[in-house]
Amino acid sequence: MTTWTENELTRIGAVGELRIAGTRADGTPRNPVIIWGVRVGDEFFVRSVRGVTGGWFRGTRATREGWISSGGVQKDVAFEDVDPTDPINEAIDTAYRAKYGAGRSVESIVSATARQATLRVLPR
Numbered sequence: 001m002t003t004w005t006e007n008e009l010t011r012i013g014a015v016g017e018l019r020i021a022g023t024r025a026d027g028t029p030r031n032p033v034i035i036w037g038v039r040v041g042d043e044f045f046v047r048s049v050r051g052v053t054g055g056w057f058r059g060t061r062a063t064r065e066g067w068i069s070s071g072g073v074q075k076d077v078a079f080e081d082v083d084p085t086d087p088i089n090e091a092i093d094t095a096y097r098a099k100y101g102a103g104r105s106v107e108s109i110v111s112a113t114a115r116q117a118t119l120r121v122l123p124r
Helices: 006-014 055-059 088-100 104-109
Strands: 018-022 033-035 037-040 043-047 065-070 073-081 118-123
Touching (some): 006 037, 006 043, 033 055, 037 088
Antiparallel strands (some): 065 073
């Protein structure tokens, strides 16, 4: 596994939306969807508003691998679960609120349901 470059993190962290797709067990990519993601320090995180029942989230489960595109960065990635009780979730919540403002959509992405479906996105 590699690490994000500062340039990649800056670019993907600054853009409001990203395209994400999981990889099927047979190695083929799923259809990409548009979601929100945030940078926290030297890491990048995404959440499913619908929690673990969200379609794109379920699509990451087969291989824990996939692809993202954001800010001109296209990257094969791995997905790592973040425990909902991990203290990093507070920083992720703060990052979502800072990046996307206030409102119902933001409250959905920082909800307990969404916390259950937090993924650390790691470049491959």
